[in-house]
Amino acid sequence: MNPEKTQDPLALAWHWLTIERPDRALEELDRLTGDAAVSVEALTIRGTALSLLDRDEEAVPVIQAALGQYGPSPWLLTLLANALRGLGRLAEAERACLDGLALAPEDVTLLCTYARVCLTAGQTGKAEQLIDRAAARDPHDRDVLGTRVAIANVRGDHAEAERLSKELLGTDPDDPHAWALRGATAAERGDVDGAYDAYRHAAASRPGDGDLVTAARAFRAERHPLLRPLWPMYRFGAMRTWLAAIAIMWGLRAAGLAPLALAFSLFWVALCVYSWVVPPLVRRRERRKW
Incomplete structure (x- = not known):
């Protein structure tokens, strides 16, 4: 007999969660039946596990059910905010953060969560203010x-x-x-x-x-070896690489090296065409191996 199957599924689920195996935690929770399956503890573990796996659409109703049973909780509201942020529901995520901070104004995890919500919304300055506040508590x-x-x-x-x-x-x-x-x-x-x-x-x-x-x-x-010629574009960005190529072409012309400028121009055009055609083919081929 598998000794794990004789242990309390809830305890095992907590164990798997603490060692960063949310998938295994969900497997243990699926063994629960009756009231145990919808207890606050089970719902909290399930909501945490789903959130860690980025299964945000499933996580939100589970976390909301736990909040409905347990009442406002900084941890549950943090989980809810993270899941809502993952779904792009930023106004609701901010509301969850504010509700949590009303209960625990200096909660470092909540402050960090709120900062990430602001960062997703493009409010970088506000995110920095929040993270500075969190760092004041625990840098x-x-x-x-x-x-x-x-x-x-x-x-x-x-x-x-x-x-x-x-x-x-x-x-x-x-x-x-x-x-x-x-x-x-x-x-x-x-x-x-x-x-x-x-x-x-x-x-x-x-x-x-x-x-x-x-x-x-x-x-x-x-x-993939076929994509290595494009790494400078990845490293410096397409715009910077393009501007550098233009500068080189004009520099060669200005120096009276028209043949070299023409050769470089042809090379650059060929590289551009290569960057449009080859990467999609390589990526499609590599995906088939998955």
């Missing part, structure tokens, strides 16, 4: 560091994002959230190898997270 909190990484990425401050993501990973080298943030930071810089390595680590820790697995596979495809 080394992992949620504070993670949110600061997201803000730095939005601001285009890649050096700061890189520094903070390293600091976050230093506190827990096995944290899939930290690896995912590092992957996002590398992707913002156009570092394909770095993004793949980070997302691969995150997906290995959370194999049930479809978004992490998809990101890892997508960056694995970008590492």
Whole structure:
């Protein structure tokens, strides 16, 4: 007999949740029946697990049911705000944050959640104010560091994002959230190898997270040898690369090197056509391997 099947499913669900296996937590919850399946504790675990798996549409009604039974709770309102943000229902997410902060004005997790809602809404300044308020309570909190990484990425401050993501990973080298943030930071810089390595680590820790697995596979495809000639475009951006190419062509012409300018122009046109045609074919081929 499997010893796990003889243990309390609720206790096992909590266990799986604490070791970052929300998929296994949901499997245990599915063993519950009757009132136990709709208890506040079961609903809280289910809502947390669904939220961690980014199954936000399923998470919202579960969390709302828990709130209906238990009443206002900072943690449940944090979960609700995160799920609503994932669905793009930002006004409702903000309302959940404000309701939570009315109960716990200095709750670091709630302040970070509110900051991420503001960041999603394009309110970067407000997000920074909220994260500064959270940092005043606990500057080394992992949620504070993670949110600061997201803000730095939005601001285009890649050096700061890189520094903070390293600091976050230093506190827990096995944290899939930290690896995912590092992957996002590398992707913002156009570092394909770095993004793949980070997302691969995150997906290995959370194999049930479809978004992490998809990101890892997508960056694995970008590492295909046929796409390596395009990495400068990834690193510097299409606009910067285009402006640099124009500058080189004009510079060669100005220096009286018209044949070289023509050769470079033809090379640039060929590279542009290559960038339009080859990547979709490679990505489609790589997806078939999934």
